[in-house]
Amino acid sequence: MSSSLWDQLEPLLARVEKPARYIGCEDGAIEPEYTDGVVSWLLTYPDTYEIGLPNQGLQILYEILNERNDAVAERSYAPWTDLEAEMREHNLPLFSVDTHRPARDFDVIAFNLSSELVYTNVLNCIDLAGVPIRAEDRDHTHPIVGAGGHATFNPEPMAAFFDWVGLGDGEEIVGDVTAVVKAWKDSGSTDREEVLREMSKIQGVYVPSMYMPSFEEGVTDTPKLVAMTPRFSDVPEVVEKRTVADLADWPYPKNQLVPLTEVVHDRLSVEVFRGCTRGCRFCQAGMITRPVRERPAEQVRQMIQDGVRRTGYDEVALTSLSTADFSGIVDVVKATIDDEEMGCSDVSVSVPSLRVDAFTVDIAAELQRGRRSGLTFAPEAGTWRMRQVINKLITEEDLYASVEGAFSQGWRRVKLYFLTGLPTETDEDTLGIAELGRKCVEIGRKYTNAASVTVSVGGFVPKPFTPFQWFGQNTIEELNRKIYLLRDEVKKTKGLQMKWHDPKATFVEGMLTRGDRRLGPVIEQVWREGGTFQEWSEHFDVEKWDQAMADAGLPIEFFTYRHREEDEVFPWDHLNAGLHKDFLWHDWRDALNEVGLEDCRWTPCYDCGACTGYGIEHVVASATPPAGGSQGTGQDLARGHEVPVDLLARPSLSTA
Amino acid sequence: MSPVRKPQVRVRYSKLGKLRFTSHRDMARIWERSVRRLQLPIAYSEGFSPRAKLSFGLALPTVFESQAEFVDLTFTEPVGVDALPEQLTEVLPQGITVTGGVVLEGKVASLQESVEATSWSLFVDGDLDELRTWSGDLLAADELLVTRERKGKSSTDDVRPAVLAVEVRPNADTEVPAAVEIYAELATKPRALRPLELLDIKSPDLTLKRGRRINQFVTPVGARLDPLEVGAAEALLDAEIAS
Numbered sequence: 001m002s003s004s005l006w007d008q009l010e011p012l013l014a015r016v017e018k019p020a021r022y023i024g025c026e027d028g029a030i031e032p033e034y035t036d037g038v039v040s041w042l043l044t045y046p047d048t049y050e051i052g053l054p055n056q057g058l059q060i061l062y063e064i065l066n067e068r069n070d071a072v073a074e075r076s077y078a079p080w081t082d083l084e085a086e087m088r089e090h091n092l093p094l095f096s097v098d099t100h101r102p103a104r105d106f107d108v109i110a111f112n113l114s115s116e117l118v119y120t121n122v123l124n125c126i127d128l129a130g131v132p133i134r135a136e137d138r139d140h141t142h143p144i145v146g147a148g149g150h151a152t153f154n155p156e157p158m159a160a161f162f163d164w165v166g167l168g169d170g171e172e173i174v175g176d177v178t179a180v181v182k183a184w185k186d187s188g189s190t191d192r193e194e195v196l197r198e199m200s201k202i203q204g205v206y207v208p209s210m211y212m213p214s215f216e217e218g219v220t221d222t223p224k225l226v227a228m229t230p231r232f233s234d235v236p237e238v239v240e241k242r243t244v245a246d247l248a249d250w251p252y253p254k255n256q257l258v259p260l261t262e263v264v265h266d267r268l269s270v271e272v273f274r275g276c277t278r279g280c281r282f283c284q285a286g287m288i289t290r291p292v293r294e295r296p297a298e299q300v301r302q303m304i305q306d307g308v309r310r311t312g313y314d315e316v317a318l319t320s321l322s323t324a325d326f327s328g329i330v331d332v333v334k335a336t337i338d339d340e341e342m343g344c345s346d347v348s349v350s351v352p353s354l355r356v357d358a359f360t361v362d363i364a365a366e367l368q369r370g371r372r373s374g375l376t377f378a379p380e381a382g383t384w385r386m387r388q389v390i391n392k393l394i395t396e397e398d399l400y401a402s403v404e405g406a407f408s409q410g411w412r413r414v415k416l417y418f419l420t421g422l423p424t425e426t427d428e429d430t431l432g433i434a435e436l437g438r439k440c441v442e443i444g445r446k447y448t449n450a451a452s453v454t455v456s457v458g459g460f461v462p463k464p465f466t467p468f469q470w471f472g473q474n475t476i477e478e479l480n481r482k483i484y485l486l487r488d489e490v491k492k493t494k495g496l497q498m499k500w501h502d503p504k505a506t507f508v509e510g511m512l513t514r515g516d517r518r519l520g521p522v523i524e525q526v527w528r529e530g531g532t533f534q535e536w537s538e539h540f541d542v543e544k545w546d547q548a549m550a551d552a553g554l555p556i557e558f559f560t561y562r563h564r565e566e567d568e569v570f571p572w573d574h575l576n577a578g579l580h581k582d583f584l585w586h587d588w589r590d591a592l593n594e595v596g597l598e599d600c601r602w603t604p605c606y607d608c609g610a611c612t613g614y615g616i617e618h619v620v621a622s623a624t625p626p627a628g629g630s631q632g633t634g635q636d637l638a639r640g641h642e643v644p645v646d647l648l649a650r651p652s653l654s655t656a
Numbered sequence: 657m658s659p660v661r662k663p664q665v666r667v668r669y670s671k672l673g674k675l676r677f678t679s680h681r682d683m684a685r686i687w688e689r690s691v692r693r694l695q696l697p698i699a700y701s702e703g704f705s706p707r708a709k710l711s712f713g714l715a716l717p718t719v720f721e722s723q724a725e726f727v728d729l730t731f732t733e734p735v736g737v738d739a740l741p742e743q744l745t746e747v748l749p750q751g752i753t754v755t756g757g758v759v760l761e762g763k764v765a766s767l768q769e770s771v772e773a774t775s776w777s778l779f780v781d782g783d784l785d786e787l788r789t790w791s792g793d794l795l796a797a798d799e800l801l802v803t804r805e806r807k808g809k810s811s812t813d814d815v816r817p818a819v820l821a822v823e824v825r826p827n828a829d830t831e832v833p834a835a836v837e838i839y840a841e842l843a844t845k846p847r848a849l850r851p852l853e854l855l856d857i858k859s860p861d862l863t864l865k866r867g868r869r870i871n872q873f874v875t876p877v878g879a880r881l882d883p884l885e886v887g888a889a890e891a892l893l894d895a896e897i898a899s
Contacts, residue, residue, distance in 0.1 A: 006674075014719045014864070019677035025749055258689065260675070260749060261682045312689030312747070346700075 032072035168241030204242025290610035297328025327622030382432025421474035459506030675751030713767030
């Protein structure tokens with residue numbers, strides 16, 4: 001069934017910004033063949049093409065599905081507001097970019113849910129597809145609408161809109177969902193609940209409509225959630241996340257998409273490991289993706305070589321939550337920059353998410369080709385006390401050594417990421433950010449008068465499945481007070497700048513991330529009022545959210561600012577990211593007592609649950625911690641075993 | 657203070673179909689990656705952020721197709737042009753076809769400097785006879801005053817000298833859903849008349865269904881040449897001076 005909308009879309013494209021976002025045609029794009037009986041997936045990123053295209057998760061699933069005999073997959077992205085207006089005016093539905101097939105014609109529409117502020121865009125995409133936004137209004141002729149990604153670990157505010165969500169790694173889930181949907185299609189059944197009930201039995205798949213929330217009764221205040229109960233006996237009481245045991249089995253993407261137009265990360269990406277056990281208490285990603293699973297260094301090297309040859313990219317990013325922790329980092333980097341055969345002696349390797357230590361700076365120094373403009377570190381908090389609370393155990397010496405390393409090796413700008421609004425944070429802690437910044441400028445001045453340090457400050461959002469899930473988020477007013485306090489202090493130092501995230505957006509993110517099903521109508525109202533692209537400051541509108549909460553009779557205090565009690569039933573308690581709730585509670589108590597927790601990759605297991613619960617283990621090539629990496633381990637590892645930076649010297653770039 | 661001149665190759669390519677929605681900047685990135693994929697000995701600029709030395713001609717407006725785009729590639733060592741079009745087409749996205757190439761001999765003016773005219777097919781929905789009358793009047797006029805805005809400044813110029821030819825004919829391209837083709841040759845100097853500006857002279861309501869650049873012209877020795885013929889033209893010039 002070929003039904004391309006291209007001919008209708010084409011005349012509209014001449015009238016919109018950056019029309020290349022909508023044409024597909026990327027190297028690596030697949031135009032699948034629709035044979036009888038295949039299950040068709042539309043993988044949708046609910047933000048612009050520029051942001052969505054580089055998303056590795058979506059690309060991995062795109063390839064895995066298209067390799068299957070029983071599935072095909074295409075991609076879609078949220079059209080920008082100008083094209084959306086044209087589409088609505090001309091009755092053109094959401095389409096895939098690969099073959100411009102109408103979204104409504106797919107069996108499954110699956111969204112990548114990376115953050116809370118895209119929720120209204122999800123509704124907009126479903127609506128543009130011509131599909132009822134509420135799951136209960138869909139019938140057997142409609143696509144099955146789902147989502148995956150980090151934000152699905154509390155999907156409750158979106159429960160009314162999703163037929164299903166995937167928890168954890170998607171590689172295996174999509175295959176199992178395909179099989180169930182195919183069997184249902186083949187059976188000719190018109191009972192949608194049948195397929196959803198069957199899907200709910202797949203590990204890692206949560207079907208919200210199979211569960212009923214119950215709330216406190218007889219209370220005058222906003223009632224708390226008491227339980228989430230399965231509606232049928234064969235539906236699991238607790239939905240376990242899915243984890244692939246070994247990344248070596250999943251060398252994807254093999255054909256990374258090469259966009260024709262500019263996107264945010266326009267480079268080759270190779271995922272070197274998944275998961276993180278540094279144990280930073282604010283970091284949801286580190287908690288929900290455990291355990292650490294490293295890709296074999298040889299496979300990484302092969303993926304880089306194949307990718308560079310195929311794409312023509314001159315930059316490769318080694319991605320993970322803390323790439324300097326990859327035990328094969330030195331071998332991989334050396335092999336890459338020495339590889340004459342690859343014909344890529346001018347390929348630069350970038351390591352996002354730098355650790356704060358001198359070793360890491362040395363690696364960066366070896367890697368960064370040409371201009372050394374800026375280097376970014378994330379100490380996250382301004383005082384040692386505060387860093388103990390959040391378990392980001394970077395000493396001031398670590399930071400100063402890193403900054404000294406950066407300036408002494410030619411960098412002129414250093415950017416430091418911080419959070420404010422952290423548990424137990426005092427004004428002294430907040431102002432400590434300015435003090436660290438001031439000292440970093442001082443260090444930089446020894447090397448260059450142009451030394452510049454920027455502190456970038458984000459408001460802290462307590463996230464589900466972290467030790468801080470019990471913490472009441474700072475109010476907008478409190479975050480603003482801290483930011484202005486800090487800003488005034490930062491102003492006193494020449495060469496020190498400050499940037500900050502809008503506390504109003506932080507508030508909305510916080511409200512949604514720990515919300516329950518009562519927030520569904522709020523999200524729907526904001527969307528109906530035109531509140532799309534809330535991640536974009538020019539479109540973000542806090543008043544729409546305030547108004548929608550007021551109209552729904554829901555107090556913001558209850559959902560956002562309230563400290564939760566130890567025995568509080570969370571909206572995500574019937575979902576499991578592997579972490580025992582009592583482990584998180586103890587870690588929360590340890591945080592308040594300023595007690596750190598070591599990295600379990602190199603110290604005995606403390607049974608957080610992520611491995612033991614699923615019978616899996618860390619896959620780490622090295623039994624010893626990386627050189628110089630005291631951060632987060634609580635151990636003195638400065639210059640630990642090996643500092644092989646001289647191995648990393650890259651051939652000088654030929655500019656002849 | 658340039659040392660020995662590096663070998664340069666000029667290639668011509670077409671850009672058709674969906675690819676016409678990519679921008680001039682997009683094309684530069686696409687070409688850089690393609691040249692690296694072929695591991696051609698492309699030269700890089702000096703400095704902190706070396707860029708591959710690819711020198712494009714006049715920017716093609718986004719949404720226009722073209723049968724004749726040009727790019728000059730500077731290499732660190734001589735590169736033959738016989739196999740080059742096929743190799744490049746293989747690695748470039750579908751919709752871009754390299755249709756020819758020459759080694760540039762001696763000092764050749766850049767495409768930006770030397771292209772003096774471009775020709776276009778502008779496909780529109782309109783009445784053939786009415787458009788023919790319009791084009792006849794246009795060519796008969798002594799002066800065509802047009803007020804244009806560029807970079808925030810508005811200016812009024814006589815654009816008649818920039819209209820080198822206009823011919824209105826029934827559309828014969830079955831791929832394009834339009835009734836009429838306006839073929840136009842437009843000068844690029846001293847200030848280019850853009851194809852959409854030409855249509856605006858007729859009426860702002862005239863909607864372009866499809867636009868396609870047909871060719872570009874340089875006039876190194878008075879005669880109008882395809883930019884790929886420029887190497888031969890230089891040789892001709894040298895011969896004239898010698899005689």
